[in-house]
Amino acid sequence: MADLMVDQDARLRRPAGIRSIRLGDVSVSYVPDGDVRLRPRQLLQDTTDEVWAAHPEYLDATGHLVGSVGGLLVEYGDRALLIDAGFGPQTHEAPDGPISTVHGGALARSLAELGRGPEDIEAVAFTHLHSDHLGWACLPAPGGDEPVFAHADYLVSEPEWDRRDLLEAQGMTEQAAALAPRVRTITDGQEIFPGVRMRISPGHTVGHAEYVITGGGRRLIAFGDAVHSPIQIDHPEWSSAFDHDPVRTADHRRRLVAELAEPGTIGFGVHFADVVFGHVRQDGDGPAWRPLDA
Incomplete structure (x- = not known):
């Protein structure tokens, strides 16, 4: 048990690599693009220095919370869907605020x-319209003029796309324009791919979407930015600085944590460290988030 916890602690301090699971006839894989280093107090503003002193396993040597950036590949036979498109071939550094550094660029290699x-990607479905999820869908591929998924449909929840003015207000007018010709809006409960349904979970953004993937008697909930770090599974009341409506997001996160504890249910946290796939176990024996393969 001690060795298992040491391994899990190490995984909490590194970004995720490629990881895959099967749900019956459906294969689901995390596709790394890069990573993000976050300032924990600025990200989760209801936490304290004492909280993080008690949980050093979540922080790297520089005191940053480590997160992953990438997408989720869903395969059914010869068909392929991508959920979120990473940050793209760019790097961003900030002297203050929740984000210290974020970089991408590996998604195409990871797909290969x-x-x-x-x-091979017939559609890219987005959880929401933030730059670390849009990446390769609207930025030119290195050495070219077109995004790498230029031929694919871009699936966005209807309320999220209806408020794309908020995207433009964040200085992302060019990204919105790049997406627009290929966007197909989707509605709550709609099946977008064999075994994949979208459900709207507003709070992080006005039309934030989750994707529920079923197969083989199990279901996986790709919950996007409803949860940024596994520590929030133990403390769903802690909303992130990026949440459009922190109270609404916290209410949803409480329901989500309970749902993830149900039998046959797997969670996928796109920004988690190297524990992107997991179960929730509320048994009082260690953290509630248990990596699927631990």
Whole structure:
């Protein structure tokens, strides 16, 4: 047990690599693009220095919370769907605020390792319209003029796309324009791919979407930015500085944590460290988030 906890602690301090699971006929894989280093107190503003002193396992040597940036590949036979498109081939550094550094650029290589090329992706479905999820869908590929998924449909929840003015207000007018010709809006409960349904979970953004993937008697909930770190599974009341409506997000997160504790249910946290797939176990024996393969 001690060795298991040491390994899990190490995984909480590094970004995720490629990880895959099967749900019956559906294969689901995390596709790394890069990573993000976050200032924990600025991200989760209801926490204290004492909280993080008690949980050093979540922080790297510089005191930053480590997160992953990437997408989720869903495969059914020869068909392929991508949920979120990483940050793209760029780096951002900030002297203050929740984000210290974020960089991307590996998503195309990660897809290739999984035996897929951008041309195999029939659609890119977004959890929401933030730059660390839009990345490769609206930025030119290195050495070219078009995004790598230029031929794919871009699936966005209807209320999220209806308020794309908020995207433009964040200085992302060019990204919105790049997305617009390919966007197909989707509605709550709509099946977008075999075994994949979208559900709207507003709070982080006005039309934030989660994707529920079912197969083989199990379901996986890709919950996007409803949860940024596994520590929030133990403390769903802690909303992030990026949440559009912190109270609404916290209410949803409480329900989500209870749902993730149900039998046959797996969670996927796109910004988690190297524990992106997991179960919730509220048994009082250690953290509630248990990596699927631990």
